[in-house]
Amino acid sequence: MAIRPILSFSYPHGLSFQEAAVLQSNWRLSVPCDINAGSGNLSVSNSSCTLGPAVLREGTQAFLRLSFRVVGKEPQSRDPVSFTVRAESQNEEATTLGNNEATGSLPVLLPVEITVMGPKSTSYLSLSTEMPGNRELTNSYKIKNLGSRATLVHATFELPIQTVLGFVWNVSLNLDGEIKPFSCFPPRTLRMGVQTKKLKEPITRGCLGASVCTKIQCSTARLSAGESVTFNFSGDFHRSKNVTKLGAQQLYLCSEASVVVDETQFFQNQPEEFQxxxxxxxxxxxxxxxPIPVVIGSTVGGILLLAVLIAILYKFGFFKRKRVPKTDDAPAGQTTSGEQTDAPPPAHADTS
Structure with missing residues (x-):
């Protein structure tokens, strides 16, 4: 059990202590800190943090993160900086104080801002399933130093070069930009026949949509402030072999570029999505x-429609003829309407 535990630490005067945070602990802790406590040594600064609660039970373990900031634009020295951390409590015995102090060192890293983007590229291709032909496919990536400090840059490109349907991208590299030349390693196959549908989570990074991809790694000795270079990957996209018959469908092919810096001297000051x-x-x-299926379908449909119309008209008696008797064919003594008329009586001769 520790009563009122305190964590004190010393660090070079060129650094400014910012905050302390608990990363992991088997007991709930708080770490209020006294930033930039007074020190008689001008080359060393001291700060301290009080661990809460006021009484810590036996066996308490915690991982703390101490954050510092460089005072000024450039550190005066690139040598590793030393830190001394000491833990103590009010009820600690004098025999155990010697084991409560540790000293370590960290390298000094300078911030840089290297970004990569895809300014102009082929976003859509249309091919015929009967005769696909050759189409030009281009992917361009621009790498730029947005900071004020020159730095080494390492770029990695992952490109789709073959699909399961037999399409091949014969890609080649061209560079744009007046900078010191990049040196690139020979390309190597990244993977073959990966089925992303069998994975628990879909892949969203790297080379996508292809059965065979290639990885190209390039580096430059120095990329000055404000300088940029554009990598143009272009070539014919065609079908090398007609193994299976193609049907109407859509394919999505994705390439990726990523940049890293020398992590022994620099660190990226940009968010990951810009890297x-x-x-x-x-x-x-x-x-x-x-057009043949359309013509046949239209003809058959027209015939069926005509047959239906004829059947409907026949059902309603449109094709039945009504015979009307003629006047000349009526019997004697009858009118055309079939009624009989009274004949005049015969005339008698006068005998007187």
């Missing part, structure tokens, strides 16, 4: 129009 970029191209396979 990589992805370009996706939609490939649409279109079946050519065949």
């Amino acid at each position: 990589y970029s992805q370009i996706c191209t939609e490939v649409e396979l279109i079946s050519p129009f065949n």
Whole structure:
């Protein structure tokens, strides 16, 4: 059990203590700190934090994060900085005080701002399922130093070069930008035949939509402030072998570029989403129009419609003829309406 435990630490005068945070602990802790406590040594600063609650039970363990900030734009020395941390409590015995202090050192890293983006690329391709032909496919990535400090840059590119349907991208690299030349390692196959549908979580990074991908790694000795370089990957996109018959469908091919810096001297001051970029191209396979099924369907449909109309008209007696008797055919003594008329009586001769 520790009563009123205190964590004190000393660090170089060129640093400013910011905060302390509990990363992990088997007991609920709080770490209010006294920032920039007084020190008689001008080259060393001291700060302290009080661990709460006031009484810690035996066996309490915790991982703390102490954050510091460099005072000024540039540190006066690039040598590793030393930190001394000491833990003590009011009820601690004098025999155990010697085990409560530790000293360590950390390298001094400078902030840089290297970004990568896809300014211009092929976003859509349409191919015929009967004769796909060759189409130009281009992916361009621009790497730029937005900071004020020159630095080493390492770039990695993952490109789709073959699909399961037999399409191949014969890609080659061209550089734009007046900078010191990049050196690139020979490309190597990244993976083959990966089925993302079998995975528990879909893959959203790297080379996507292809059965065979290639990885190209490039580096430059120095990328000055405000300087940029554009990597243009272009080549014919075609079908190398007609193994299966193609049907109308859509393919999505994605490439990716990522940048890293020398982590022994620098650290990226940009968020992670600015340190990589992805370009996706939609490939649409279109079946050519065949008029024969339309003509046959229209003809059969027209015949069926005509037959239905004839059947309806016949049902309502449209095709039945009504015969009307003629006047000349009526019997004697009858009118055309079939009624009989009274004949005049015969005339008698006068005998007187």
